[in-house]
Amino acid sequence: MENVTIIGELMNNSYARARRAWEARKLEGFQQLACIQTDLGADYLTLNIDGTRNLTVKPQEMLEFLPELVPAIQETTTVPISFDNPWIDFHIEALKHYDRSRSPAPILNSLAASRDRLDEMIELVAEYDTLVFIMASEKFLPDGASAQCLNAQDGYDTTKHFVEMLVTKAGRRLDQIIVDTGLTPVSADTYGMVNLGLDTMRLIQADPDLEGIHLSVGLSNFAWGTPKAVRLLLERAYLNLGLEVGLDFALANPEKTLEPLDPGHPMVGKLRQTLELGRIREGESQEDAGYRQVEGILKICSEGDYDG
Amino acid sequence: MNLLQSLEEAIKKGNRDDAVKNTKEALSINMPPKDILDALVRGMDDIGRRFKINEIFVPEMLIAARAMKESIAVLEPILVEAGIKPEYTAIIGTVQGDLHDIGKNLVGMMWKGANFNVIDLGSNISPEKFAEAVLTHKPDVVGLSALLTTTMPMMKNTVDVIREKTGNAVKIIIGGAPVTQDYADEIGADGYAADAASAVDLVRSLLVSLPG
Numbered sequence: 001m002e003n004v005t006i007i008g009e010l011m012n013n014s015y016a017r018a019r020r021a022w023e024a025r026k027l028e029g030f031q032q033l034a035c036i037q038t039d040l041g042a043d044y045l046t047l048n049i050d051g052t053r054n055l056t057v058k059p060q061e062m063l064e065f066l067p068e069l070v071p072a073i074q075e076t077t078t079v080p081i082s083f084d085n086p087w088i089d090f091h092i093e094a095l096k097h098y099d100r101s102r103s104p105a106p107i108l109n110s111l112a113a114s115r116d117r118l119d120e121m122i123e124l125v126a127e128y129d130t131l132v133f134i135m136a137s138e139k140f141l142p143d144g145a146s147a148q149c150l151n152a153q154d155g156y157d158t159t160k161h162f163v164e165m166l167v168t169k170a171g172r173r174l175d176q177i178i179v180d181t182g183l184t185p186v187s188a189d190t191y192g193m194v195n196l197g198l199d200t201m202r203l204i205q206a207d208p209d210l211e212g213i214h215l216s217v218g219l220s221n222f223a224w225g226t227p228k229a230v231r232l233l234l235e236r237a238y239l240n241l242g243l244e245v246g247l248d249f250a251l252a253n254p255e256k257t258l259e260p261l262d263p264g265h266p267m268v269g270k271l272r273q274t275l276e277l278g279r280i281r282e283g284e285s286q287e288d289a290g291y292r293q294v295e296g297i298l299k300i301c302s303e304g305d306y307d308g
Numbered sequence: 309m310n311l312l313q314s315l316e317e318a319i320k321k322g323n324r325d326d327a328v329k330n331t332k333e334a335l336s337i338n339m340p341p342k343d344i345l346d347a348l349v350r351g352m353d354d355i356g357r358r359f360k361i362n363e364i365f366v367p368e369m370l371i372a373a374r375a376m377k378e379s380i381a382v383l384e385p386i387l388v389e390a391g392i393k394p395e396y397t398a399i400i401g402t403v404q405g406d407l408h409d410i411g412k413n414l415v416g417m418m419w420k421g422a423n424f425n426v427i428d429l430g431s432n433i434s435p436e437k438f439a440e441a442v443l444t445h446k447p448d449v450v451g452l453s454a455l456l457t458t459t460m461p462m463m464k465n466t467v468d469v470i471r472e473k474t475g476n477a478v479k480i481i482i483g484g485a486p487v488t489q490d491y492a493d494e495i496g497a498d499g500y501a502a503d504a505a506s507a508v509d510l511v512r513s514l515l516v517s518l519p520g
Contacts, residue, residue: 050457051486053502056494086458112347114432116458138407148407148431186365188410226364263514289372293399298367 003243007082007107008042008254009220013052020242022049022057025065025074031265040254044107045077047094049083050114063093070097077125080134082107082251088117088124095128108132110136111162113146119169126170133216134162136200137182155181155200156207163210174212178249181203183217186234186297192278193223198245205246216249217242220274221256228299236261237271311339312347315379319351322371326377331379341386345423348383352376352421356505366414369504374416380420394425396515399441400451400483401429403462408455411484414504415451422508435462435469442474451512452497454484463487464495479514483507489501 008035013019021029037045049065051057062085073081080103081095097105108125110133115121126130136155138146149155159179164202166172178182181200184193201215222238223231238261239250252258278293280286309317311334317470318326327348334344358364369446389392391512402412410433419426428443429437442450450470452463461481470480481499482492492500501507 051460051488051491053485053488056488056490057486086456114405116405146407146432148409180340184411186364188370188414190370190413227365291370294367294370298371300364301367 003248004239004258005043005214005249006041006254006258007044007046007249007251008037008040008079009046009048009218009251010037010255012048012084012223013050013055013057016049018049019052019055022065023035023055027068030055030069030073031076034073034077034079034268037254038079039042042079042254044082045073045079046082046084046109046251047073050085054066059085059089062090065280066090066093067097069073070094071099074099074102078103080104080106085110086112088115088121091121091124095124095130100129105129105131105176107131107133107178110135112168113140113158122165122170125166125172130171131176132170133178133180134166135182136162136179136190136204137192137197137218149182149196152199153197153201154195156203159200159204159210159213163213173212174210178214179217180216180218183219183221183238185224186238187294189278189297191295192280192286192290192293195275196212197276198241198275201245201247203218214249215238215242215245215247216251217247219250221250223260226297226301233261233267234271234300237265237267240268241272241275249295262276269299270296274300311337312343314348315344315347316351319348319356319372319379319407320374322368322375324375327375327379328382331382333389334387336384341383341390342392344383345387346394348376348379348457349421349423353508354417355421356418356508357505359505360503368416370417373421376421377417380423384500385504390405395423396511397425397427397445398449398511399427399429399438399445399447400453401433401441402440402453402455403435403459404432405462406454406456407431408453409482411504412451412453412486413451413453414505415483415501418504418508419451422512424511435466436473438457438466439470439473442470444477447478448515449481452480452482454482454487457486460486460491463491463497467497479511480513481507481510484503512519 049062087185108130116118117280122198134160139149139158204210274296277296280289311379359369394422400416416428454460479498482497489500496517500511501510
């Protein structure tokens with residue numbers, strides 16, 4: 001898609017095709033998913049072989065399969081891989097078997113305030129010269145612990161903190177850093193988190209010292225918990241709003257239409273208005289505002305007429 | 309439609325104004341508080357049933373749970389006065405190292421809607437804190453949530469610590485995106501729920517046969 005770099009998400013055990021390939025340890029299954037997404041124009045291919053509610057995956061099983069899996073994917077496509085796991089040992093093994101002579105730099109997804117062995121993950125980024133995802137949805141606490149970001153300033157401060165670490169310790173340029181502001185399912189967003197993510201992007205976009213940094217979301221999360229008929233339109237309308245505040249990456253299913261909607265499409269206006277309903281008004285609680293937003297989403301879901 | 313049926317309908321529709329109005333009206337004509345409570349729970353049970361078969365979705369569930377909550381706020385003092393206690397006491401939290409809370413919050417809401425007394429410990433909760441809360445609140449059930457594979461092992465630690473410090477009396481159930489029934493069996497949890505509505509049924513099925 002024009003203006004947005006797509007990280008194809010089909011090699012993820014949440015998808016039945018990926019799950020079948022994983023369960024059979026069938027390299028051809030993964031290769032097929034890599035080819036499909038390459039043909040559809042994905043710019044990166046996520047590799048997430050973690051467990052889901054339908055599948056238990058032991059960490060050791062991932063480590064054992066990566067040495068075969070990574071080269072097999074690279075045999076079929078030169079599109080770089082985005083390695084998606086919170087666990088450092090996964091990345092150590094994955095990067096060890098990634099052939100840089102076949103594909104451009106991979107992505108390490110992701111660094112977050114809550115990660116174990118964060119310093120070592122940053123060293124990996126430097127050692128393997130990767131692009132890197134940082135989670136702006138979790139903040140550092142002074143005692144070394146972490147907590148969820150509850151306002152846009154927290155997300156912005158976390159971004160600055162990570163940028164400082166990645167520039168000084170891993171020699172990254174801003175264009176090698178991708179910020180994930182965290183995209184909460186709008187169906188359950190009584191906490192104003194969707195607005196928080198957009199507001200965080202807005203603050204990052206406005207900072208000239210962060211020019212060139214990338215902004216990303218996991219797009220498929222957005223419409224979780226809504227009827228199937230409305231999901232794609234909600235995702236596309238979110239893209240419209242995201243693009244306005246600098247979104248330029250998305251983790252998404254390239255088999256879907258991943259274009260933003262025509263700016264005049266009614267869904268864009270409806271989503272914008274609904275998210276505005278989620279802003280706290282004087283004298284009310286976040287819960288009041290959050291439920292007003294959920295009522296707005298419910299209205300969108302129940303209106304039907306979802307062509308487009 | 310009688311008053312209690314109207315109340316049940318108000319919950320199903322998530323109409324909090326009608327739910328509160330009907331609750332107040334039922335109290336004003338001295339309807340037994342247990343009957344009023346049962347109407348609310350029937351409404352939420354229907355929401356859970358329809359959610360599981362994809363007839364309704366998360367927003368409807370949240371709106372209904374809010375209507376239930378507001379009615380309960382009106383009804384609670386009367387229930388206390390009448391000595392009617394919540395059906396069960398439940399503790400819920402996301403395990404240590406994991407900051408995700410959407411799934412945990414949805415389960416907490418559905419449990420409240422089923423008339424459970426819910427103590428939400430929040431996210432990133434250590435095994436020791438879970439165990440302390442069990443000792444303090446003496447719940448019937450503990451719900452552990454995790455979204456990451458890296459934090460799933462903390463579910464086992466938490467189960468172990470709760471068992472070690474508080475014994476086997478409390479039921480422990482688990483849920484979250486990467487969690488499965490196999491994993492629940494493996495770590496010695498008493499059950500696994502795939503979604504918020506199932507978490508209500510699971511607690512009832514685990515506890516209903518126990519001697520009171």
